[in-house]
Amino acid sequence: MSEGKVYTYADVASHSGKKDLFMVIHDKVYDATAFVDEHPGGEEVLLDVGGQDATEAFEDVGHSDEAREILDGLLKGDLKRVEGDPKPKVSAPTSSSSATATDGGMGLGLYAVVLVGAVAAFGVYKYMQSQEGNA
Numbered sequence: 122m123s124e125g126k127v128y129t130y131a132d133v134a135s136h137s138g139k140k141d142l143f144m145v146i147h148d149k150v151y152d153a154t155a156f157v158d159e160h161p162g163g164e165e166v167l168l169d170v171g172g173q174d175a176t177e178a179f180e181d182v183g184h185s186d187e188a189r190e191i192l193d194g195l196l197k198g199d200l201k202r203v204e205g206d207p208k209p210k211v212s213a214p215t216s217s218s219s220a221t222a223t224d225g226g227m228g229l230g231l232y233a234v235v236l237v238g239a240v241a242a243f244g245v246y247k248y249m250q251s252q253e254g255n256a
């Protein structure tokens with residue numbers, strides 16, 4: 122394993138074949154060669170991003186934690202960006218994992234609705250109590 126090596130975008134771009142398939146995800150360089158045939162999403166999509174920045178493609182699918190573990194095992198090294206290289210597709214790992222982000226947001230929103238509902242119900246209850254007292 123040559124983990125920890127630093128690759129330029131041009132290095133990565135020269136490994137774009139099925140038998141030699143590098144890709145960039147979150148500014149790390151992965152060697153997907155051994156995984157191409159096993160990818161549940163098919164080899165075609167991996168070959169499409171071979172030698173390129175696959176961050177967006179990878180994140181758009183909303184890959185599972187298991188997929189990310191596999192990815193960890195394919196790590197080759199870090200990407201060193203030089204002048205004129207394509208811009209990073211996604212800046213932060215979490216920013217485009219919309220599925221999980223939305224889930225969290227929905228959860229909070231739901232809590233807020235329940236809380237507001239509870240407060241309103243309590244208010245009505247109190248009001249009715251005070252009405253009873255007056256009657």
Ligand code: HEM
Pocket residue numbers: 151153156160161162163166167170175178179182183184185186187188189191192195
């Ligand atoms: C080396 C990088 C990659 C690894 C290790 C990987 C791994 C996996 C794994 C384990 C799954 C099964 C579902 C899951 O666990 O999330 C999966 C599904 C999938 N992957 Fe990837 N993937 C990689 C790159 C990509 C890329 C670049 C694309 C481009 C679009 C892609 C597209 C898909 C699709 C569409 C599925 C869904 C297949 C289905 O559910 O029928 N993957 N991938």
